[in-house]
Each structure stands twice: as C-alpha cells, then as structure tokens.
Amino acid sequence: MSITAKDVKHIATLSRLNVPADELDKFQEQFNQILNYAEILKKVDTTGIEPSPYVLPTSNVFREDVPQPGVTHEEAMKNAPEEHNGGFKVPRVIE
Amino acid sequence: MALYNETVHELHEKLTKKEISSVELTNAVYDRIDEVEDQVKAYITLDKEGALKKAAQVDARIAAGEAIKPLTGVPGAIKDNISLKGMRLTCASKILENFQPIYDAHVIENLRKDDTVFLGKTNMDEFAMGSTTETSYFQSTSNPWDLSRVPGGSSGGSAAAIAAGEAIWSLGSDTGGSIRQPASFNGCVGIKPTYGRVSRYGCIAFASSLDQIGPIVRDVTDAAIVLNTICGVDAHDSTSANVPVPDFTKALKQDVKGMTIGLPKEFFGKGTDPKVAEQIKLTAKKFEELGAHVVEVSLPHTEYAVITYYIIAPAEASANLGRFDGVRYGYRNMQAQSAPEMMAATRTEGFGQEVRRRIMLGTYVLSSGYYDAYYNKAMQVRTLIRQDYQKAFEQCDLLLTPTSPVVAYPLDAKMDPLTIYMLDVTTIPVNMAGLPGISIPCGFIDHMPVGAQLIGKPLGEETLLRAAYTFEQATDFHKAVAPLGGKK
Numbered sequence: 070m071s072i073t074a075k076d077v078k079h080i081a082t083l084s085r086l087n088v089p090a091d092e093l094d095k096f097q098e099q100f101n102q103i104l105n106y107a108e109i110l111k112k113v114d115t116t117g118i119e120p121s122p123y124v125l126p127t128s129n130v131f132r133e134d135v136p137q138p139g140v141t142h143e144e145a146m147k148n149a150p151e152e153h154n155g156g157f158k159v160p161r162v163i164e
Numbered sequence: 165m166a167l168y169n170e171t172v173h174e175l176h177e178k179l180t181k182k183e184i185s186s187v188e189l190t191n192a193v194y195d196r197i198d199e200v201e202d203q204v205k206a207y208i209t210l211d212k213e214g215a216l217k218k219a220a221q222v223d224a225r226i227a228a229g230e231a232i233k234p235l236t237g238v239p240g241a242i243k244d245n246i247s248l249k250g251m252r253l254t255c256a257s258k259i260l261e262n263f264q265p266i267y268d269a270h271v272i273e274n275l276r277k278d279d280t281v282f283l284g285k286t287n288m289d290e291f292a293m294g295s296t297t298e299t300s301y302f303q304s305t306s307n308p309w310d311l312s313r314v315p316g317g318s319s320g321g322s323a324a325a326i327a328a329g330e331a332i333w334s335l336g337s338d339t340g341g342s343i344r345q346p347a348s349f350n351g352c353v354g355i356k357p358t359y360g361r362v363s364r365y366g367c368i369a370f371a372s373s374l375d376q377i378g379p380i381v382r383d384v385t386d387a388a389i390v391l392n393t394i395c396g397v398d399a400h401d402s403t404s405a406n407v408p409v410p411d412f413t414k415a416l417k418q419d420v421k422g423m424t425i426g427l428p429k430e431f432f433g434k435g436t437d438p439k440v441a442e443q444i445k446l447t448a449k450k451f452e453e454l455g456a457h458v459v460e461v462s463l464p465h466t467e468y469a470v471i472t473y474y475i476i477a478p479a480e481a482s483a484n485l486g487r488f489d490g491v492r493y494g495y496r497n498m499q500a501q502s503a504p505e506m507m508a509a510t511r512t513e514g515f516g517q518e519v520r521r522r523i524m525l526g527t528y529v530l531s532s533g534y535y536d537a538y539y540n541k542a543m544q545v546r547t548l549i550r551q552d553y554q555k556a557f558e559q560c561d562l563l564l565t566p567t568s569p570v571v572a573y574p575l576d577a578k579m580d581p582l583t584i585y586m587l588d589v590t591t592i593p594v595n596m597a598g599l600p601g602i603s604i605p606c607g608f609i610d611h612m613p614v615g616a617q618l619i620g621k622p623l624g625e626e627t628l629l630r631a632a633y634t635f636e637q638a639t640d641f642h643k644a645v646a647p648l649g650g651k652k
Contacts, residue, residue: 077524084482084527085489085504086520087512099521100528102582107471110541113548120543122373123403124550124598124622125360130402144266148493157491162503 072100168196168329169645172386175332176234179226186219186226186237189332190281193239196329197283200648203311205303206325208244209251210284215239218281225279234389235280241331243322244285245292246377247366248272251282255368256300257290259488259495259514269366270401271335271377271394278393283331286321290516291485292342292370294318295584296575299518304575307349308648309612313572316346322380323350327646333381333390337367339374340473341568341591344603347380348567348615351605351644353632354380355387358623359598360405363398371480372403374473374595383642384604384633388412391625407623415626416633421455423631425618426560430466431590436569443607443614444566447635451564454634461560463552466593468545473592474585475529475542481519482526488514521581550597557621562631565590567603567615590617600625604632605641613644 077097081088088096142155151158167175167189178184194212201207222237242248245255247265249272254260268276275282289299297305297320305320307313308328315324319336323346326334336343338356347354355378362377369375379390392413397406427448432441448458490496490510497509512520529538556563569590594601599619606616616635620628636642 072528080524080528080531083531084520084523085486085507085511086515086524087508089512092517096521096524099581100525102580103471103474103525103585106582107475107538110468110471110538110545113465113468113541113545115541115544115548118544118547120540121547121550122543123359125358125405127360127403132399140266145492147266148263150490150494150496159491159503160500160506164502 072097072104166329167192168332169649170332171382172234172238172333172389175238179237180232182226186222186281187216189237190215190219190239193283193331200328201330203306204308204324204328204330204648205305206286206321206328206330207241207284208254208256208287208302208321211251211282214250215281215283218279222279222281233278235275235278235333235393237279237281238332239281239283240333240335241283241286241322241325242272242334243288243319243336245288245337245368246271246335248282248285251285253285253368255291256288256302257515257519258301259510261301261495263494267366270363270398272366274393286319286325286334288321289318290519291368292318292337292339293481293518293522295341295345295588297321298575299516301516306575307572308646309351309572311648312574313612314349314575316349316572318342319380320346323347323352323354326350326352326380326382328648333379333386335377336380337375337377338595339370339477340588340595343378343380344591344601344615344617345568347603348613349572351613351646352380352382353384353387353602353604353642354378355391355602355628356594356600357391357395357625358405358600360403361395361600361623361625363396363401363404365398365400369484371477372484373480374477384629384636385413385416387602388416388629405623410626412625412629415629417630418634418637420451420631420634423456423562424560425451425456425458425631426461426556426563427458428461428463428466428556428563428565430463431565435586435589436566437571439609440566440569440571440614443609444564444616447606447616448564450635450638451631454638459560461556461563463556463593465545465549465552466589469549469593469596470586470589472542472545472549473588473596474525475538476546478522478526479530479539480526482523482530485519485523490514546596549593553593553597553599561627563619565617565619567591567617571609571612571614594619598622600628602628602632604636605644607641
C-alpha cells in the first residue's frame with residue numbers, strides 16, 4: 070500500500086490544512102516511510118484482544134447537577150481575532 | 165554553591181531560617197538568567213515583575229512568623245503548554261503566539277496555594293511534538309552541558325533551565341518521554357507520574373490518553389516535594405485518579421534491600437548505544453551492592469511500541485488540535501474570503517511542519533477504511549504492551565532501563581522523522597501502559613550526562629522514589645554541574 074500525492078492532498082483536506090507545493094513530495098515520502106514501517110504490526114496476533122486506553126480502572130465520573138461559575142463573556146472574547154456585536158466574526162460561510 | 169544552583173529543600177531551609185529572603189533568591193536567579201539566557205534560550209516568556217512582587221509578599225509572611233510550605237518563595241519555571249493566568253500561553257507555536265489564557269491549570273492552582281514564585285514559561289517542541297525542542301516556533305534551546313547539542317524534548321526548556329541555573333525547579337509534560345528524556349540529557353531528575361496521578365486540566369492536550377504533568381528538578385527529594393503539591397483528583401479531569409495522595413517525602417528512605425529490579429533485555433541490544441547500556445548495567449550493579457535483587461526480564465512486544473505510539477498519539481492529536489481554527493482565539497489568516505479557506509490557511513500558516521505532519525498522519529489512521537488496520541490494531545497492541553509490563557511486575561518491584569538509547573546529540577542533526585521517533589523506544593511504552601517512570605543521573609559519556617529510567621507499578625511512585633533516592637544518596641552524579649551551570 071502506497072500513499073500518492075493525491076492521497077496526501079485528500080488527507081490535508083480532511084485535516085483542514087493546505088499542503089504547500091514545496092512540501093508535497095517530502096510529506097508523501099515520509100508518510101510512506103512511516104506507514105511501511107507500520108506493516109510490522111501485521112506480525113502481531115491480536116485476535117480477541119480488547120483495545121484499552123487506561124491503566125487505572127476508570128468508569129463514568131459524575132458530579133451533582135449544580136451550576137458552577139463559568140467563563141464570563143468578556144473573558145471568552147478576550148482572544149478573539151475579530152469581534153462583531155459581542156460575537157466572533159468570521160469570513161462568509163455560505164455563498 | 166551559588167544560590168541559583170541549590171535545591172528546593174536546601175533553599176527552603178535557608179528561607180525558614182531567614183538566612184536568605186525570597187526576593188534575594190529570585191533576584192539571584194534572574195541575574196543568572198541575564199547572564200546565560202542568550203546562550204541557552206530556555207524561556208519563551210519571563211515575568212520578573214510578577215515574580216518579585218510574589219517574592220516580596222512571601223518575605224512579609226515569613227517576617228510575620230507564618231509557617232511556609234517547601235515550595236513557598238522558591239522560584240520555578242513552567243513549560244509553556246501549561247496554563248498560567250497572567251502569562252501568555254504559546255505551546256511554542258505561531259498559532260498561539262499572543263494567546264492570553266483565561267484560567268489556571270489545576271497544578272498551577274495548587275502551586276499558587278503554596279505561594280510559590282513563577283519565573284516564566286519555558287521553551288518546548290511545538291505542541292510538545294518532538295524530542296529536541298527544535299520544532300519550537302520561537303527558538304532552539306541549547307544543552308548547558310554542551311551548547312552545540314540539543315537539550316532533548318519536548319520539555320527541553322524546563323530541563324535546560326535547571327541545568328543552567330535559570331530555575332530552582334520546573335514542570336514539564338510527558339506524552340512519550342518528554343519529561344524523562346530531557347531530564348536525562350541535562351543531568352536532572354524527571355518523573356512522569358502514573359497516568360491519572362496529576363490532573364491534566366489546563367495542560368494543552370496533545371494525546372489525552374498519554375499526557376501527564378511532572379517535575380524536572382535537581383534531586384529526588386525535590387521531585388517528591390513538587391509531587392506533593394501537584395498530585396490529586398480534580399473534578400475538571402475525569403481521568404484523574406480518586407485515590408489518596410501520600411506524603412511522597414516519607415518514601416525517601418535509603419533502603420532497597422529485598423527489592424527485585426528487572427532489566428528488560430530488549431533495551432540493551434540493537435538500537436541502544438553500547439556505552440549507554442554499559443552505564444545502566446553499572447547502575448544495576450550498584451543497586452545489587454545496595455541490597456536489591458536484579459533479574460533479567462523480557463517485554464516481548466517492545467519492538468512494536470514506537471509505531472503503535474506514532475499511530476495512537478497523532479490520532480488523538482488530530483482530534484485535539486481541531487480546535488485551533490482561527491475563529492475564537494489565536495492566529496488568523498486575514499486574506500481568506502470564506503470561513504473554510506480561512507481555517508485551512510490559518511492552520512497551515514499557524515502550525516509548523518512536525519505538527520502538520522502528525523495531524524495528517526492522525527487524520528489518515530482514523531479515516532474511513534484505515535481505522536481498523538491502523539488505529540484499532542494499535543489500540544490492541546497497546547493492550548499487549550501493557551500486559552508485558554503486568555507480567556514483569558509479577559516478578560519485579562521495579563524495572564531499570566536506559567532513559568534514552570543515546571546521550572544528547574548535535575543540534576540541527578537533520579534526521580528523518582522515523583529515525584528520531586525510534587529514539588523514543590525506551591520511554592514510549594511507559595506512557596502506553598500508564599505507568600510511573602523516573603529518570604535519574606547515573607553517569608557520563610564524554611562529559612555528557614546519562615539517565616537511568618526506573619519504571620514502577622501503577623501508583624507505585626513511592627517505591628520508585630525510594631529506589632531512586634537510595635541510588636542518589638550512594639552516588640555523586642546528581643551533584644555534577646553543567647559547564648554552563650555556573651559556579652560551584
């Protein structure tokens with residue numbers, strides 16, 4: 070299995086990234102190098118093995134449904150790149 | 165020894181006895197920063213004014229006869245992916261170059277209760293993705309033991325600051341070795357606690373199932389002191405462990421008699437510098453002399469650990485870094501004509517190459533058609549890796565390995581990504597299994613420090629600290645000062 074330049078562009082789109090023209094070849098080569106190396110995982114028999122992210126026995130953690138102080142509007146807007154009428158302003162979304 | 169090169173516990177005693185003031189100490193550290201920072205470049209942001217203000221408050225408390233905590237008035241440095249209200253938070257990225265955090269991380273809340281002094285925010289690999297601190301948007305940090313070499317990473321700034329006398333204690337974060345490896349490269353002590361020991365609230369997420377905050381300091385006692393303050397359950401992090409936090413300084417006993425220490429054979433062969441392997445074997449011998457029982461063990465899935473990590477961590481990162489879209493905070497491309505264009509341009513210009521590479525790799529392994537072959541498979545292999553460690557711990561109390569298969573290498577070595585990733589083999593499995601690991605100084609190769617990694621059972625920090633302390637008290641490696649480490 071090999072990643073093509075077209076694949077790299079497709080992955081970039083899914084990632085909300087552009088691929089600068091001068092990086093396309095390098096990224097393609099590096100992805101192939103890493104994914105070829107990942108082939109060694111095929112040697113491992115994982116039949117019936119459960120995926121498990123955590124080492125400590127964790128289950129759902131609940132708290133009382135009581136309102137807690139949150140972030141103020143002013144603080145939430147503090148780092149806004151562009152603001153309009155107290156909201157985040159973005160370029161046009163719909164044509 | 166100069167004040168700026170002393171340990172937290174030594175300085176705490178001097179503050180308590182009123183031999184020094186916190187203002188005097190804080191000024192001594194800033195003088196040192198003025199002296200060497202242009203060579204080391206450990207910091208992204210400094211806050212001398214805020215630090216001196218806090219130090220003066222502490223001095224007033226001491227003068228009034230109030231009891232103080234071990235970290236009270238002792239200045240420390242914080243890795244710049246940990247949120248500290250009042251100082252910008254950059255993650256060493258252009259995308260957060262001017263970001264002002266609006267809340268404190270849980271660890272910072274705890275440290276503030278101790279009235280500690282914050283010197284500034286330290287340099288790191290961008291979003292903690294790297295092993296050299298060279299992926300920082302701002303600068304590369306130099307290793308105070310040899311300025312032409314890397315300090316390791318991703319917490320390279322925190323470790324270099326300790327080695328250069330630019331901080332008394334520091335915090336790092338560790339997703340695949342980012343506390344332990346720089347600690348080893350800089351002759352420091354660094355501990356990654358058990359996953360869940362420390363709340364991750366306010367530590368900008370890289371790979372949420374692996375990230376953990378911990379100290380980089382000058383000796384094992386200081387590690388115990390910082391752990392005492394930062395550990396504990398937190399309602400803001402549902403993965404933080406709801407278990408009692410012991411007084412870790414009580415674990416500092418010189419006694420390893422009857423302890424069984426396992427040497428996993430997989431970390432002493434191919435891929436490990438034979439000189440490093442030799443130093444770790446000498447460390448094992450020392451433990452034997454001190455009364456421990458050393459046995460060889462095997463962790464058969466070790467060869468799969470690196471690639472498993474480089475599937476899981478980028479997958480989690482690709483999701484976590486989705487929030488950086490230029491809408492609510494951070495850098496924004498102002499030329500784009502539509503929102504989707506703006507987001508893609510913002511992310512492409514705002515993230516460095518390594519971060520973009522990992523986001524794309526992570527997106528790929530999670531994408532439809534590849535999820536089972538890569539991500540799900542890796543999560544299953546992760547279980548097998550964890551089971552290897554569980555089996556080894558049926559026989560052993562601790563495991564001993566090199567912290568890194570190599571000592572610090574030259575800056576700008578231009579290695580391809582996979583070659584650099586392979587050097588994380590010694591530290592990565594510890595994160596995958598969620599175990600506590602500590603790096604302690606154990607020798608030198610051509611004047612560069614070597615670190616030994618001790619790995620413990622889940623929540624086994626006390627055993628880890630006791631063994632590390634016993635070794636440290638029987639050796640002098642932790643007392644060595646870097647050539648840029650200043651006057652003895």
